[in-house]
Amino acid sequence: MTPTSSTVTVAEIRAAADLLSTVIAPTPMEYNRGLSERVGADVFLKCENLQRAGSFKIRGAYTRMSRLTAEEKARGVVAASAGNHAQGVALAGQMLGIDVKVYMPVRAPMPKVQATLAYGAEIVQVGQTLDESLVHARAWAEQTGAVLIHPFDHHDIVAGQGTCGLEILEQCPDVRTVVVGLGGGGLLAGIAIALRELKPDVRIIGVQAEQAAAYPASLAAGHPLAAERMSTMADGIAVGLPGAVTFPVVRDLVDSVETVSEGGMSRALLFLLERAKLVVEPAGASAVGWLLENADVEKVEGPVVAVLSGGNIDPLLLLRIIRHGMVAAGRYLQFAVRVPDTPGSLAGILADCAGVDANILEVEHIRTGPQINVDEVEIALRLETRGPEHCARVLDAMRAKGYTVIESA
Known part of the structure; x- marks a missing residue:
């Protein structure tokens, strides 16, 4: 595939990596024997669940917020999030001295709400989905002048998330396939931009929860379309509409967008607990879930890197998912x-x-x-x-x- 017309460049991703070098450390990449045996190729896990604030989101949030002008920082920022972006923005705000307000769905996982509060953010819970909360965040930004920190659809957010792609190449330079969970597309777009220029022959696969999958229909139509249904335990990738910034990157640079079932994510979460000793939320387990569901029907060339995008899971949900995963297995x-x-x-x-x-x-x-x-x-x-x-x-x-x-x- 040829590079997209996106204005995000590898040079800007490298600049974001330099910016983040004093804020975060590279997350581990772990070889997993059990998954490798299932897939029939060497599989490595990129452990963004071990990142600061429990997910990759701090990469984009800090990059975006550190580049605000002094006047913008003084006005404060507002965000909408089901949890991980909220924590990333709140942590970045704490480090940069910026007031943060976050709109979260009323059913956002309580540990994510509490962690966001602990970083000093003000929280308003409204709406049933991220998209509904985002409407309120936009309205607050227009009313007060606060800067909206979008969860995925911004140049600096994509550049920040792309630093994960640089780490993948540093830690697994001979990688042949990269599998990434996909919600709005900020992480996948950033990784794809980095990999396409630096290792153009790598296969890049995005994975959505099949009950909250806006990208397959959008790619078929050639433009963003709202998902017909949104009913998944994977709140971290439950995004109803692809972004204007991220959609063309995914369209032009990603080899395929696949879906994973709820049972597949449950089995993956259980597998990662038992075989990798890693706590991962359902969205973070989506890439592994797809690999497990397709190991018998699709040949995936190795080495494979599966990105575990987050580990912020409500213990009560974890108990239910473990039981669901045990039944599925x-x-x-x-x-x-x-x-x-x-x-x-x-x-x-x-x-x-x-x-x-x-x-x-x-x-x-x-x-x-x-x-x-x-x-x-x-x-x-x-x-x-x-x-x-x-x-x-x-x-x-x-x-x-x-x-x-x-x-x-």
């Missing part, structure tokens, strides 16, 4: 059996589950229902298993014992 099994409502029936089921080495997590008795006779009880079970093959073995064993098995959807 076949590590939990849910089913019910219908048995006579007599003493000893439950004890027999528990013993039979133990006989196939399945650990029981939850048990529920159901005595009324259209298919349950008056002398019967339905016992719903949630089991911990070792994977899909073990699940099948448990169900086969239950049927062999004569139980009527009702599998959960």
Whole structure:
């Protein structure tokens, strides 16, 4: 592919890297054996989840805000964010002595809200999505003269995020494929600009949550289109409309934009916890989720770098996602059996589950229902298993014992 007409240049990305050199340190790049075996090529993880404030966002926020004039800094800044950009702007404001106001969706993760407050920002929670919060941020900027720090659609933001691309080349100079989570496109655009000029033959893949994917339809139409639906746990990439700055870069420089399912992100998050010992939020796990979902059907040339864009996750959401990921990975099994409502029936089921080495997590008795006779009880079970093959073995064993098995959807 040929370079885009974007005004962001590698020279400007290098200038941003110099600016950031006293603010942040390069994040680690870790080889992951388990993912490499799944993909069939060497895979490295670019750990932006270990960045200051927990994501790559400080790169663009500090670059943008440090270049404001003294008069602009005095007026303060305003931003809209689901969480990571909010923390990046608030941290940059703290370091630069700039007052920060952030509009966040009402359902923004509480740890992201609290962390943003801890950096000294004022927060107003309004709207259900980033796009709705952005409307209020723009209105405040127009009303007060505060400078809007857009989460992705600005020259300096893209230049700052592009410094991650420079680090990728320094840490993995022979990289052949780079996979990056995609929301508004600031990180992907910045990385793409750096890589296309410095290593033009590298394959660049953007990954969106399939339930919040505005880019595929926009690329097909040739211009930004709003997403038809926005329903994903990956709040960090839940952006309804590509930006005017980022869209042409993604269109011209990125080889393909793919999507990943909610289950794929859950499995990736669980995989990264278990196999890489890394805490990553759903948006940050999107690149790994796509690799795991496509390892059997698409040949990806290595070395591969998957960018883990952020690690700011609500512990309560983490618990739910771990359970969701365990179900998606076949590590939990849910089913019910219908048995006579007599003493000893439950004890027999528990013993039979133990006989196939399945650990029981939850048990529920159901005595009324259209298919349950008056002398019967339905016992719903949630089991911990070792994977899909073990699940099948448990169900086969239950049927062999004569139980009527009702599998959960």
